[in-house]
Amino acid sequence: MKQKITVLGSTGSIGTNTLDVVARHRDHYEVFALSAATQVDLMLRQCAEFKPRYAVMASAPHARLLAEQLRSNGLATEVLQSPDALEQIASHPEADAVMAAIVGAAGLAPCLAAARAGKRLLLANKEALVVGGALFMDTVKRHGATLLPIDSEHSAIFQCLPEDRTSWPDRVDSLLLTASGGPFRLRDPSTLSGITPEQACAHPNFSMGRKISVDSATMMNKALEVIEARWLFDMAPDKIKVVIHPQQIVHSMVQFKDASVLAQLGTPDMRVPIACGLAWPRRIASGAAPLDFAKLSALTFEEADAVRFPGLHLSWQALHASEGTTAVLNASNEVAVAAFLERRLAFDRIHAVNLRTLETLLPPTLGSLEDLLALDAQAREIAQTVARQWQL
Ligand code: NAD
Numbered sequence: 563m564k565q566k567i568t569v570l571g572s573t574g575s576i577g578t579n580t581l582d583v584v585a586r587h588r589d590h591y592e593v594f595a596l597s598a599a600t601q602v603d604l605m606l607r608q609c610a611e612f613k614p615r616y617a618v619m620a621s622a623p624h625a626r627l628l629a630e631q632l633r634s635n636g637l638a639t640e641v642l643q644s645p646d647a648l649e650q651i652a653s654h655p656e657a658d659a660v661m662a663a664i665v666g667a668a669g670l671a672p673c674l675a676a677a678r679a680g681k682r683l684l685l686a687n688k689e690a691l692v693v694g695g696a697l698f699m700d701t702v703k704r705h706g707a708t709l710l711p712i713d714s715e716h717s718a719i720f721q722c723l724p725e726d727r728t729s730w731p732d733r734v735d736s737l738l739l740t741a742s743g744g745p746f747r748l749r750d751p752s753t754l755s756g757i758t759p760e761q762a763c764a765h766p767n768f769s770m771g772r773k774i775s776v777d778s779a780t781m782m783n784k785a786l787e788v789i790e791a792r793w794l795f796d797m798a799p800d801k802i803k804v805v806i807h808p809q810q811i812v813h814s815m816v817q818f819k820d821a822s823v824l825a826q827l828g829t830p831d832m833r834v835p836i837a838c839g840l841a842w843p844r845r846i847a848s849g850a851a852p853l854d855f856a857k858l859s860a861l862t863f864e865e866a867d868a869v870r871f872p873g874l875h876l877s878w879q880a881l882h883a884s885e886g887t888t889a890v891l892n893a894s895n896e897v898a899v900a901a902f903l904e905r906r907l908a909f910d911r912i913h914a915v916n917l918r919t920l921e922t923l924l925p926p927t928l929g930s931l932e933d934l935l936a937l938d939a940q941a942r943e944i945a946q947t948v949a950r951q952w953q954l
């Protein structure tokens with residue numbers, strides 16, 4: 563029987579890479595549903611190629627346009643338009659696996675819907691876990707969902723850890739997340755205010771969505787990944803470390819109690835963790851080139867520079883603060899990055915907005931998804947106000 567896959571965010575960098583892997587294994591996988599925000603043309607092409615049962619667009623006008631174009635091209639894909647359409651395709655009884663590749667907290671509700679339906683959940687959408695935290699992990703556990711990390715660092719750690727989770731506290735000392743250091747690793751920190759969105763999005767090794775590209779340049783991406791690792795692997799925040807590794811060949815490491823370290827290596831190509839998550843515990847071809855060790859000149863490691871990357875340390879601060887603080891940090895960062903990409907905020911003010919928002923908003927006690935979404939909205943409002951004060 564073929565596995566039926568729902569891809570949330572199918573037109574993005576992770577979404578298109580996922581479909582690339584799926585297309586290599588049409589005998590094992592078929593696309594059940596696709597979703598995107600605004601890219602109707604690409605969605606139409608994906609529907610023509612993968613013939614999903616359902617497609618979802620983020621707004622009604624885009625959904626109408628897609629429905630018209632599907633009809634005029636004689637394609638049978640049905641466009642769902644209800645407010646809970648994403649949750650519907652994430653939890654549909656016929657979907658076996660859900661690739662969560664929406665960017666930002668917008669992906670949280672469909673992730674939780676997939677978890678509640680006990681799906682195999684392939685998580686690229688790190689912000690959903692950063693916001694959802696304990697609630698997200700409890701939902702996965704309570705409903706017997708299978709959560710597989712797609713973020714390359716977390717996939718690496720997942721592959722290095724012993725399969726028996728209950729043995730981790732006895733055996734594992736710490737997790738070592740590698741970071742590329744982004745495009746400004748060697749740039750004079752005093753010149754960072756003049757960085758343009760184009761410069762920030764020119765990542766040295768990967769072509770990624772614009773938001774994660776900016777996060778890589780500020781190292782907020784690594785901050786979010788520290789929080790992601792804390793939840794995925796139930797690890798104390800102080801047992802999660804970050805080391806800069808510009809070549810991005812070692813994708814992350816696990817240090818054991820006896821000081822032995824296991825690392826996962828490979829070419830920097832997101833199809834590797836995607837194929838790993840899709841097929842786990844089987845292994846399938848990803849399309850990525852194998853590592854050529856004869857051509858690797860050096861693998862280097864260095865400490866992250868706290869002056870150049872002040873945002874990195876917000877992860878540990880937020881994890882040590884009250885529950886919900888990581889959701890506030892994420893919301894503020896989404897707002898600040900959007901303002902930077904729209905040229906309303908200087909690059910080095912992204913951190914300033916995050917810091918000010920964290921200082922301003924003390925999260926209330928949280929119980930439900932509604933509480934979290936309300937906190938997310940409140941943090942966004944504060945971050946908008948702060949960003950406006952520093953508007954360019
Ligand atoms: P992207 O911007 O290329 O794609 C995002 C996708 O989500 C698109 O299909 C877009 O249409 C859709 N989308 C955006 N906003 C939406 C909304 N409000 N509602 C519904 N759909 C929406 O981003 P990406 O680089 O593919 O990243 C996706 C996620 O994967 C992010 O959370 C990112 O941190 C994570 N991730 C990406 C990479 C990478 O190499 N690109 C690596 C690791 C993790």
Ligand code: MG
Nearest residue numbers: 713714715787
């Ligand atoms: Mg990553």
